[in-house]
Amino acid sequence: MNPLYNYTIKLADDTLIFGQRLGELCGQGPYLEEDIALTNIALDYLGQSSNFFKYAAQLQGENRTEDDLAFLRLEKEYLNCQLSELPNGDYANTILKVYFFSLYQKLLYTELMKSPDTQLAAIAEKSLKEVKYHYTHSSTWVKMFAGGTEESRTRLTDAVANLWEYTQGMFAETPGEQELIDSETVPDSKILHEIWTATVTEDFANFGIQIPESTFMQKGSRTGYHTEYFGFILCELQYMQRTYPNCTW
């Protein structure tokens, strides 16, 4: 299997699954403006995933389309991180997930836009503008929850306790990724993880919230192992294409 294909697929799957998950909030958001904000972010994710899938289809060279890759693979072939598939939960949980993920994307795309692979670099540069905006938005909310009422603070700290063990999974590597790191085609996930942790530590100190002491982290992200929630989201995502094969817009 082509390492560059695996790597591109992991980026595509992260944004596809997270986009699908956030899209569930369309018409359900806590209030109108935030409903619109979360679906805007979901749409940005789907646009990014579309760009990555197009490139992955080209890399694979088997005449499969962007839609085939997004809608017709099996559960174990999806290389997204587990964080992206977790249920939305309450508003604090949703926003904290977007915060963790947008910071990861911001650091990743900043490095990836320097890649000698011009297509990956171009998609990264394009997407970076969008995720910077998501980071600003989500970190503002996290700060507001932390300094808000006892209720908002409790919900935020519960969300931190709930999500923290899934954060390392964003930095898990795909088969063959080390080769791409060695050839400086993609940034080293381990270094990204260090910068990510340092930035979260700094942000959390500013917000006045604690990072969990437990170092336990869930394993299996990016290897095709998923949480119990994944089958359900995949069923919904793939329903149309499996029910009406080859349907298009």
Add this chain to the structure above:
Amino acid sequence: MQNLLEILAEIPDPEIPVINIVELGIVREVKMTAEDEVEVVITPTYSACPAMFNIEEDIIKLFRERGVTAKVITKISPIWTTDWMTDEAREKLRAYGITPPERGADKDHLDIPKKCPRCGSANTTQISRFGSTLCKASYQCNDCLEPFDYFKCH
């Protein structure tokens, strides 16, 4: 045949019909590749801008009416920026009720108050960082009290 850019300028942005795709900076390159064939390079504004599908169809249709086959190529790089928007387009946006983006899209411009497109007051409040389309944020004027859209720097 008429100047190719002039022809393309007949296509409005599907979401903001007062400005056309040339003013918006979506059209990057256009050339005749044969007597009845034209090649148009377009750059998407946002990764997921739904208007891009319509724009591609509009370009093909517009040239077909003139007996020309259009090949539309989508290029991401160099990436689109609101700095490519012409001054005329900015003024048209404002007259339409959308505050145009600041120049220098790489900065966040958070410290610059967004002027109300109707009364010109800078005494305005951000209601939401996001709006009805990916390119806009929602504001309200504290003087004339009207809500308005701001075209975000991108």
